[in-house]
Amino acid sequence: xxMKATIRQVDSVSxxxxxxxxxxxxxxxxxxxxxxxxxxxxxxxxLLNLADVTYIDSSGIGELVSAYTGVSKQxxxxxxxxxxxxxHDLLQITKLYTVFDVYDxxxxxxxxxxxxxxx
Amino acid sequence: xxxPYPMTPxxxxxxxxxxxxxxxxxxxxxxxxxxxxxxxxxxxxxxRIEMAVHESMINAIWHGxxxxxxxxxxxxxxxxxxxxxxxxxxxxxxxxxxxxxxxLAQENLLNVxxxxxxxIRSFMDEFRVESISGLGTEVTMxxxxxxxxxxxxxxxxxxxxxxxxxx
Numbered sequence: 001x002x003m004k005a006t007i008r009q010v011d012s013v014s015x016x017x018x019x020x021x022x023x024x025x026x027x028x029x030x031x032x033x034x035x036x037x038x039x040x041x042x043x044x045x046x047l048l049n050l051a052d053v054t055y056i057d058s059s060g061i062g063e064l065v066s067a068y069t070g071v072s073k074q075x076x077x078x079x080x081x082x083x084x085x086x087x088h089d090l091l092q093i094t095k096l097y098t099v100f101d102v103y104d105x106x107x108x109x110x111x112x113x114x115x116x117x118x119x
Numbered sequence: 120x121x122x123p124y125p126m127t128p129x130x131x132x133x134x135x136x137x138x139x140x141x142x143x144x145x146x147x148x149x150x151x152x153x154x155x156x157x158x159x160x161x162x163x164x165x166x167r168i169e170m171a172v173h174e175s176m177i178n179a180i181w182h183g184x185x186x187x188x189x190x191x192x193x194x195x196x197x198x199x200x201x202x203x204x205x206x207x208x209x210x211x212x213x214x215x216x217x218x219x220x221x222x223l224a225q226e227n228l229l230n231v232x233x234x235x236x237x238x239i240r241s242f243m244d245e246f247r248v249e250s251i252s253g254l255g256t257e258v259t260m261x262x263x264x265x266x267x268x269x270x271x272x273x274x275x276x277x278x279x280x281x282x283x284x285x286x
Binding site: 023024025057058059061062063065066068069086090093094095096099 | 230231
């Protein structure tokens, strides 16, 4: 199953619900274009909901890093929501779990953006 | 997806040659899942083996064969009594895994690439790379079964060729 994504706007946050595989080729390219598109629209608060991601490989992890640094460079914030055990484990062993802000509650994740912008 | 490479407890070797196309990464994953299940690995280890095969296939197709679909990738899975040995060979010029920067180093943590070999090493017990003149580059990965599963499975342990390691 290739990657699918839907975008919801919740307050000032673009929530991107991703399902399927984030792997070299289709999934990574789609994610890159999604992030680029959001930034071009001025949406700099991005929450990636990874609850339905079935598979992610080293290229997919690299794409998450690229999204994180790309959004940060534009003065925005990218956070992760609902990691599956597979994704969680991969971020742990690659030491990226401490790099990303990770949430398992969408409401808390959304409110974290307003706290950050008002700080 | 139909599985064209039947694996039974009696057969200890699966060998297949796939066209060098990223679509075949999922075929290799499916084979690895079946073989690892037959060998007696639990679901977590099956997933680790599958990921190692995935990353090796990406390396073979993308980096080794330069995404040239006229080339091929050869895979061999062999179940031993105490381990599963997987060999994946491309038609590329090889690489030195020692030259891959440590992705856990602070200065590399936010690198976009360079985690594939690290993941393979993390998921498998052994990892070797050998360049074979005129044939390409062969990666050998070994995952050992734990002792409890060994006794339950009582798998075969056929003789196999020995390989020199360049890593």
